[in-house]
């Protein structure tokens with residue numbers, strides 16, 4: 001997979017060269033290219049913003065640099081991802097869809113956003129555009145969202161994670177939140193690891209983990225709870 005990220009703060013994306021995406025790049029699974037949007041400005045001040053038509057506070061990102069950037073890097077075969085507070089919510093299902101793509105181009109806006117004609121022109125040119133929000137809170141730009149999206153997608157790339165089965169069990173993959181995890185020491189500051197996890201009964205361990213996942217989901221994210229599981233919750237006090 002090739003991912004192009006465009007930003008006026010390209011150093012913000014350097015974190016992607018560490019941890020997961022860093023390994024994916026070295027293994028050849030990921031071709032990550034970070035671009036400074038100001039590359040496509042031509043004035044002395046390398047201007048990327050201007051006042052909004054219709055008035056209002058703040059500034060808006062000019063369309064020209066984006067247009068020239070997309071012309072040069074090309075959008076053919078790519079999904080153009082545009083983080084924005086007003087986008088569709090980015091979920092694990094979105095990450096799974098995007099992990100199947102050949103190319104992603106992520107346009108990180110700043111200020112009050114990008115001139116709407118940039119997305120309009122890209123779509124008219126045949127690009128598949130997805131405006132995405134990573135949650136109902138307001139950031140100052142798209143870079144944090146780009147970091148989250150890249151990490152969520154890259155870790156799903158086929159053949160990337162050392163042990164693919166670990167992807168099946170984790171949160172949001174089966175619709176439930178993850179169960180509590182433990183490691184050595186068996187007792188720590190007077191707190192013990194649940195006995196069932198230290199025994200060898202894998203059936204009992206699997207049941208315990210599913211029960212904890214159901215309980216946790218019912219308590220913290222009832223909206224995620226599949227109706228089919230409500231019956232199984234009879235014995236849990238989920239009021240608190």
Ligand SMILES: Nc1cc(-c2ccc3ccn(Cc4ccccc4)c3c2)n[nH]1
Pocket residue numbers: 083084085108109110111112113114132133134135136137138139140141142143145
């Ligand atoms: N989930 C999520 C995404 C964003 C986001 C993404 C890109 C941009 C570009 C500029 N801003 C600042 C902004 C604040 C308010 C209204 C409009 C723009 C952005 C915020 N915030 N929260």
